[in-house]
Amino acid sequence: MAQRGWTAPGWPPRAVMRKAGGLRTLEAALIRGGLGPVAGVDEAGRGPCAGPLVVAACLLAPKAYDKLAGLDDSKKLTEAAREELFPVITRLSLAYNVIVVPAWEIDSIGIHVANIEGMRRAVAGLAHPPGYVLTDGFRVPGIPVPSLPVIGGDAVAACIAAASILAKVTRDRIMVELDERFPGYGFAAHKGYNTPEHIAALNRLGPSSEHRRSWRNVRETGGSPVDYADAVLAEGVDVDGRVATDAAHAR
Numbered sequence: 001m002a003q004r005g006w007t008a009p010g011w012p013p014r015a016v017m018r019k020a021g022g023l024r025t026l027e028a029a030l031i032r033g034g035l036g037p038v039a040g041v042d043e044a045g046r047g048p049c050a051g052p053l054v055v056a057a058c059l060l061a062p063k064a065y066d067k068l069a070g071l072d073d074s075k076k077l078t079e080a081a082r083e084e085l086f087p088v089i090t091r092l093s094l095a096y097n098v099i100v101v102p103a104w105e106i107d108s109i110g111i112h113v114a115n116i117e118g119m120r121r122a123v124a125g126l127a128h129p130p131g132y133v134l135t136d137g138f139r140v141p142g143i144p145v146p147s148l149p150v151i152g153g154d155a156v157a158a159c160i161a162a163a164s165i166l167a168k169v170t171r172d173r174i175m176v177e178l179d180e181r182f183p184g185y186g187f188a189a190h191k192g193y194n195t196p197e198h199i200a201a202l203n204r205l206g207p208s209s210e211h212r213r214s215w216r217n218v219r220e221t222g223g224s225p226v227d228y229a230d231a232v233l234a235e236g237v238d239v240d241g242r243v244a245t246d247a248a249h250a251r
């Protein structure tokens with residue numbers, strides 16, 4: 001006999017989709033259906049040709065904290081707003097987990113597989129197990145609890161929005177660090193995306209070890225990390241010493 005109030009396994013009926021305030025409607029409906037707590041999963045860095053893919057899972061408390069009222073799609077928020085929300089999310093969430101998939105692993109298994117595997121690992125690493133998982137955009141097989149893909153999820157569900165901020169801020173910070181290690185590309189400004197400035201630098205310097213060799217525009221440059229070190233030294237770019245030392249050891 002079908003459970004009362006349900007139209008399909010794992011999905012609450014329209015009748016319980018009452019307004020809960022802000023981005024909490026979907027999560028509130030799942031919790032009322034006995035499927036909480038609800039975790040959101042999102043990624044940052046799927047499109048760039050350099051740097052890691054970062055995937056975050058976030059399990060928010062049922063309480064709608066006023067300090068999280070500013071949650072939204074990370075792409076719609078300013079960098080300052082994301083940085084302000086980051087410590088609030090980590091402090092008020094029931095659990096969160098951030099996974100960093102390096103460029104070499106993306107090249108090895110492909111970006112889509114890396115994304116799926118990163119989402120599985122992010123959920124599996126949550127200190128508090130979720131009862132339900134909302135993923136941004138597409139279905140993630142292998143998650144051990146009921147899950148639902150939500151198109152544009154970071155603008156629809158608070159837990160996905162929180163995960164998107166955790167992923168975006170973490171990745172941006174990594175790219176700023178990489179800008180110090182690999183000067184000349186402007187990683188701190190464009191975060192590894194295919195901007196005209198980045199493409200020009202890539203064509204001039206060749207790829208660094210943080211570039212994704214499986215990306216066509218990187219592969220067609222035909223360079224190597226050692227070539228990069230030689231190029232920046234030849235251009236007189238301010239290198240912090242590590243690149244020059246690596247090049248020397250490589251010889």
